[in-house]
Structure formats: structure tokens, C-alpha cells
Amino acid sequence: MDILYWIIIGITFLVSFIALIYPILPGVLFLAAGFVIYGLAFSFEPFTPFFIIVQVLLFISLFIVDYVGNAYAVKKKGGSKAALWGSTIGLIAGPFVIPVAGILLGPFIGAVVAEMIFQRKGLKLAVSIGIGTVLAFIGTTLIKVLTQAIMIGYFYFQVL
Incomplete structure (x- = not known):
């Protein structure tokens, strides 16, 4: 039975990384689910107050990195809140509308279309903002991969 629990925990961790590519999945919740499953199946004893504080701070940082990274890139490129919303919608819809490439094309197209329609910006500036959102997504995703790996x-350091 222990092996089954470890497989389930491993799957929840794997899904947390898949959620970086399909943002509609709640990746952070799958990560937390792995911790809770371990606690229920084995013991919560290894989860010291220090462990919990560190994990909660890292969980919060995952959300902050996501929002701040994209908002900063959009603002730095001269974009508006419309571009931020457009890129977010594109990020969620993109992988489903255009499999594989949609993860990058979705936020780009969303930001460009939003800037051109709602802010009446020219194509050149809108494309620059779209590129900024894609670069921000790539950068924040790399940071989130590193954070989740940590x-x-x-977790494994505590429990093994």
C-alpha cells in the first residue's frame, strides 16, 4: 500500500508541473495535495512549523511571480490592463485552441488583440507588448519550475 501512496504523491507532483503548461489546472493545489496525501497516508509529523512556513512562503511566491512578472512586462513595454487581461485569457485558452504552440501564441495574440481593439494602439506597439508577455511567461515559468522543484x-528531505 505504501508504494501506491508514493505513486499517487508522485503523480500529484507531476501534474503540478504539467499545470505550468496548462494553466487552467491548479498546479499549486496539486503540489499541496501531494503533501496532504503524504500526511494522511503516513504522518504529518515531519511537517514542522518551519517546514510549513517555508512551504507557505514558496506557495505565495508562486502566485506573486505569476502576476507581477506579467504585469511588469506589459507595463514596461507600454501596455495596458487590457493587454494584461488579453494575455491572461490567451494563456488559459491558447493551449486548448492551438495545442502545443498555444501556450506561447495564446498570450501573444491575446495581448496584441486587446491592445489594438481596446487601446487603439498600432500593430508595431501591440506586437512589442505581445512579445513582452510571452517573454514574461517564459521567465516566470522557469522561476516556477525552480520554485516547485525546491x-x-x-518535502523529500523532510520525509525521507
């Missing part, structure tokens, strides 16, 4: 590594 969280999982720290």
Missing part, C-alpha cells in the same frame, strides 16, 4: 526537494 518545494518538492525540501
